[in-house]
Amino acid sequence: MDRALIAAGWALCAFWSFGLALPLAAQWYRRFSRLVRGLELPDAWPALTVVVTAKDEGDRISDCLSSLLASDYPDLTLIAVNDRSEDSTGEDIDRLAATDPRIQAVHINELPSEWLGKNHAMWQGAQAAQGDWILFTDGDVIYQPETIRLAMAWSLKHRLDHLALVPSMTGGGLFEAALISIFGLIFAGATQSWLIRLRTRHIYAGVGAFNLVRREFYEQAGGHVPIAYDVADDLKLAQLLKRHGARADLLIAGRYLNIRWQQSAWSTITGLEKNGFAGLDYSIFRTCWALAAACVLFYSPVVVLALASGPPTWGFAATLVVSHLAYAGGALVFGSRPWVLPLMLPASMGIFFAFLRSMVITLRQGGVRWRDTFYPLDELRRRRYR
Numbered sequence: 001m002d003r004a005l006i007a008a009g010w011a012l013c014a015f016w017s018f019g020l021a022l023p024l025a026a027q028w029y030r031r032f033s034r035l036v037r038g039l040e041l042p043d044a045w046p047a048l049t050v051v052v053t054a055k056d057e058g059d060r061i062s063d064c065l066s067s068l069l070a071s072d073y074p075d076l077t078l079i080a081v082n083d084r085s086e087d088s089t090g091e092d093i094d095r096l097a098a099t100d101p102r103i104q105a106v107h108i109n110e111l112p113s114e115w116l117g118k119n120h121a122m123w124q125g126a127q128a129a130q131g132d133w134i135l136f137t138d139g140d141v142i143y144q145p146e147t148i149r150l151a152m153a154w155s156l157k158h159r160l161d162h163l164a165l166v167p168s169m170t171g172g173g174l175f176e177a178a179l180i181s182i183f184g185l186i187f188a189g190a191t192q193s194w195l196i197r198l199r200t201r202h203i204y205a206g207v208g209a210f211n212l213v214r215r216e217f218y219e220q221a222g223g224h225v226p227i228a229y230d231v232a233d234d235l236k237l238a239q240l241l242k243r244h245g246a247r248a249d250l251l252i253a254g255r256y257l258n259i260r261w262q263q264s265a266w267s268t269i270t271g272l273e274k275n276g277f278a279g280l281d282y283s284i285f286r287t288c289w290a291l292a293a294a295c296v297l298f299y300s301p302v303v304v305l306a307l308a309s310g311p312p313t314w315g316f317a318a319t320l321v322v323s324h325l326a327y328a329g330g331a332l333v334f335g336s337r338p339w340v341l342p343l344m345l346p347a348s349m350g351i352f353f354a355f356l357r358s359m360v361i362t363l364r365q366g367g368v369r370w371r372d373t374f375y376p377l378d379e380l381r382r383r384r385y386r
Helices: 002-029 061-069 089-097 117-128 147-157 174-191 215-220 233-243 265-270 284-307 311-333 338-365 377-383
Strands: 048-054 076-083 103-108 133-138 141-143 162-169 211-214 248-259 367-370 373-376
Touching (some): 061 133, 117 233, 174 265, 174 311
Parallel strands (some): 048 076, 048 133
């Protein structure tokens, strides 16, 4: 019994160390601010079109577009797509477009039945793009003036076809920051995105706030058409591009890219309603298995240490230390606060509840409601990109 406990404890510690702590350490080492320091700039800059999609972002779209217009990138145009907004989003876009010829406004009034709303909006924006590169971003992201220029320089230097940047999460209370840090930890472990530069098509990651793609490659892969009915549009775009042989990379943007992901701790939980179950392919078995495995990963050290003591439990004690350090490190990597460390276990309960809630709500209502449109579960399962 003692041998089994010893083996289990140190195996769990190894999993935390190499499956989660190592990817986070690698991402921190490969953070954008460090890698672009002293980066040699190209002699010529390719034309770039930024596609900004927004639905009911009237309180944030102006700040986003203004930050993009302040960019020091030398050849930049904006396609601002108003996706059936019912607030002032369309008027705000038109007002800015009237003051700067670099902005082209696209207004969508109807959604075709074979598309999800955001995917269709991005596709419409891409159709209007003229640049050699396209940057897909959301209407609530704030850019620093040099962000796009440095991202393009990095992409050209490494001959990339796709570059994703993870934004820094701003604002919010302590428990909201704790929840975001758990989500970042799960993202790092699930995607292993520090290995994304490998040519294997099985490692990929996309970020809705910043997906920079080479236009020619994007069009050869079919654009957003193959992923027209996928809720996880950013991740599926990365999968699509990688399967077509894309050279890809993912970096932590730090101060170069900022977003307020949600408005409270509770909205962080409810914000996973459409994505949680979708990220597990709408599979009840996979979701239950993932949640059970996560519970073992996070909570078994506490249970074992509460019930036993002595040398056989030292592996579980080490796991508890490593897991909390990885969690605090992940908070630092993803722009949150390292002092959320004591909240790892309660925050993990919140995120696991969010995934369970996503599954229950999706099954109960028979589909996903997103951007005021309902998408049947049978269609989401049948038409998801595999």
